[in-house]
Amino acid sequence: MRAVQDSMDVLSGKWKIAILSSICYYNKRRFSDILHDVEGISNKMLSKELKELEINKLVNRSVMDTQPITVQYELTEHGRTLQTIINHLTAWGIEHRKKIIGE
């Protein structure tokens, strides 16, 4: 029971899963790309959430020395262990939508 909470603490917030999905799908993804992928998120939130994901070792941030700067985010090995869960959540979301809308 405690363990589930631990997971949810890490994944809490409106955007974390969506952000992870975006990075996961593209393997590597830049800040502005994620900003575009995740509909409705503001740059402030994205930056905040990414920071938290980094702290929890789920994503890796690497600054490319270009002009202007670009920053790449990718899942860590640990982050990649979430893929199964994300896939399940996606599938479940689709089913759930059917269930609820269709009444």
Place this chain on the structure above:
Amino acid sequence: MRAVQDSMDVLSGKWKIAILSSICYYNKRRFSDILHDVEGISNKMLSKELKELEINKLVNRSVMDTQPITVQYELTEHGRTLQTIINHLTAWGIEHRKKIIGE
């Protein structure tokens, strides 16, 4: 991507997953039992979250005509489709804790 959000909308909030875990584990569970299972939750939150779970057809509420009243909550068939996810989340939570604490 949208689909993941749909799932998270339903499961959002600090407690939903923990509540579902509790009910899921015991099959049927009373209000006060869940209140005790889910460490830290207040009755207000529990009641609110249960209501939302009910609206989303994940749990079933049944009032037993005893004195005083007891109320049973159980997962709906639809709610039970979340078990896999909950199990994964639990397992992942344990692994994650090891990963983060052990550094």
Place this chain on the structure above:
DNA sequence: CGGGATCCTTACTGATACTG
């Protein structure tokens, strides 16, 4: 026992502007 009503505090979030 299973909540609802109220009050109050804090966390989350968005919009906008600004910087290296």
Place this chain on the structure above:
DNA sequence: CAGTATCAGTAAGGATCCCG
């Protein structure tokens, strides 16, 4: 481009009391 700073509103959450 990839953020940070500021301001300000909303919503989430907790504590306590109340009721059938």
